[in-house]
Amino acid sequence: MTERLSVLLREEADGLEVPSPSTAAILERGHGLRRRRRWTQAATGALVAAVVVAGGATGAHRLQADDDIVDPARAAEAFASQGAFAVGRDLYLGDEVVHWEESIKAIYYTSAGVVVRSGTSSDTNDGRSHYELVTPTGARSPVDVAMGDRIPGFEPDSSRFAYATQDSGRLEVVVHDVVSNRELARVVVLDHPVETGWEAPPVSIDGDVVWVRTGRGWTEVDWRTGATRAVPGTEDTYELQNGHYAVQRGSVWEVRAMSDQSLVGEVRTPEGWYAFFSPDGRLMRSFPDDVPDAEAVPSAFVHDVAAGSRFEHAHAGYDLGWTPDGNLLVLDGETVRVCEPLSDACTVRAFDDTGTVRLGGAPYES
Amino acid sequence: MPAPSDEAFAELVHAAWPGLYRTAYLLLGEHQLAEDLVQTALAKTYASWGKVREPAAAAGYARVVLANTAASWFRRRSWRNELPSSALPELPTSAEPSDRPAVLAALATLPPRQRAVVVLRYYDDLSVRDVAHALGISEGTVKSQTSAALLKLRAQLGDAVVPQETGARHD
Structure with a gap:
């Protein structure tokens, strides 16, 4: 019989020096696996939900991959590292998928989640826009602004954003908080409008300071x-x-x-390339202005502004966005790759939906 | 079942880790790989928590995941290059060295699947059906692999450890 073999095996095993488990590493891997599985399920679930909507359901349709209660801390972590993108009327936000009633035009990062700009068309120049805040757990709340054809300024580490308006015949800067949905400040910058090609000039915000394009240069505004x-x-x-x-x-x-x-810092690009900042301003991505071969998929560079280093993302194309943490979002067929900005390490997120893709942190206002 | 809190799962990790690690080491014969296998199995268990019927069954579920993961590693083409079966096993830290490496050395000469069958049946005391389920193979394969493995072990460890009349146990 084999009792002796069993005894020897147990003696061998009992004599082993067992290392301590790295509980944190196991949980981290577990969270990562769980996120990936939820993503797969969520992408499938989005198609099912679309049928439900067509069948007459109304209101917001927040989809979850399973029946778990969403853990806010994990949702925030997933949002920071994976960012957000939209396909048609579905918003992919960290681990969550949220169905939208309108076409999504653009996605802006804030510290409270994303502000989604939507309307009857996915084109930012076409029709009215509506704005809503979506938190990493998928909760939605309105952002009551009427910005129209203009470029607002957002920052991923703040719940405030800014935009310019000339509706009163003067150039004004408005600061709005997305959590309280309250206008915090309205500052008159010029007592006349300026011509910039938009309804109002573009703005940028960093804490208490807003910059607005005024004629030939930029004007700094302390909105407090x-x-x-x-x-x-x-x-x-x-x-x-x-x-x-x-x-x-x-x-x-x-x-x-x-x-x-x-x-x-200095960012060196090939001749004739253009560059955009990441939402946090630490990085820039550059791409060729013009590709001689229309079928070719150009490479993109990501540049570390302070370090002066750069990394080439081969054949990444023009459809590029960012996560709030500064990872690159790359549209690649029916997947969105989330790539470390300065290496070729990527994770792939598949989606089953059809429709116009909008990547978080990418500029869609022309 | 709803996902466990991190604290609750950490308790499971601490409770299940020693037993899983010992099984993993016997399956692989290498500390780092054993640690990686147990980590992987526990992470998969966490991610698939909905399949765990009740908390008390979690450790058993993790053991099946561990065996299943090991089997998938064995199926990799490169596995034999990563862990040559002809190589002597890494010597474990042992409270009483004596002749223990002999068993590990004999195990190390077995092909991975035969080794897994022996460990799961004669160390973890699983039935033929459970071993088949854990490794994703048929019960007939478990029996034939057991028979072949014991033949080799007998040649190295002698009749005293693996007697001639040994048949398929735990059927």
């Missing part, structure tokens, strides 16, 4: 005190984020501080 000043040397830029602006000098983009115009 109402103080304003023209920022010198900013005539040649529209790229502004987190208190930094980038000016293109040939194949070099100089990144400078709005506060004192000091140089904070």
Whole structure:
């Protein structure tokens, strides 16, 4: 019989020095696996839900992959690392999928979640826009603003955003809080409107300061005190984020501080490429202005502004967005890849829906 | 079942870890791989918590996941390159060295699936059906693999450890 073999095996096992478990590592892997499984299920569930909506259900349809109660901490973590994108009328937000009643036009990051801009068309220039805050757990609340054709300023570490308006015949900057859905400030910058190609000029916000394009350069506005000043040397830029602006000098983009115009970094791109900031301003992504072969999928570079380093994302194309944490979102067929900005490490998120794709942190206002 | 809290799952990890680790080490014969296998099994258990019928069954579920994961590792083409079966096993830290490596050395000469069958049947005391389920193979394969494994072990460890009349136990 084999009793002796069993005894020897048990003696062998009992004599082992067993290391302590790394509970944190196991939980981290478990959370990651769980997220991936929920994603797969959620993408499938979105199609089912679309049928429910067509059958006459009304109101918000918040979809979850299973019946679990959403843990806010995990949802926030998933949102920060995976970001958000939309396909047609479905918003993919961290681990959650939220069905929308309108086409999604753009997604802006805030510290409380995303603000979704939607309307009858996914084109930002087509029709009225509505705005709603969606938290990482999928909860929705209205953001009562009427911004129209203009470029608002958001920052991923704040619940406030800013936009400009000229509806009163003056150029005003408005600061709005998405959590309280309250207008915090309205500052008159000029007693006349300016011509910029939009209904009102673009703005950028960083804490207590808002910058607005006024004619040939940018004007800094302290929205708490109402103080304003023209920022010198900013005539040649529209790229502004987190208190930094980038000016293109040939194949070099100089990144400078709005506060004192000091140089904070340089981004080197191939000749004729354009660059956008990440939502937190630490990174830029660059891409060719023009591709001779229309079928070709160009590469993109991601640049670390402070370090001056860059990484080439081969054939990443033009459809690129960001997560709030600064990972790159790459649209690749029927998947969205979430890639570390300065390496080729990516995770893939598949979606089953059809419709226009909008990536978080990407500019869609023209 | 709803997902456990991190604290509750950490308790399960601490309770189940030693037993799972010992099984993993006997299956693989290498500390780092054993640790990785147990971590993977527990992480999968966490991610698939809905399949666990009740908290008390979680450790048993994790053991099945562990065996199943090991079997999937064995199916990888590169597995033999990663862990040559002809190599002597890494010597465990033992309170009483004596002749213990002999059993591990004999186990190490078995092909991975035969080794798994022996460990699950004669260490974890699983039935033929449970071993088949855990490794994703038929009960007939479990029996034939057991028979072949015991033949090899007998040649190395002697009749005293693996007698001639040994048949398929736990049927």
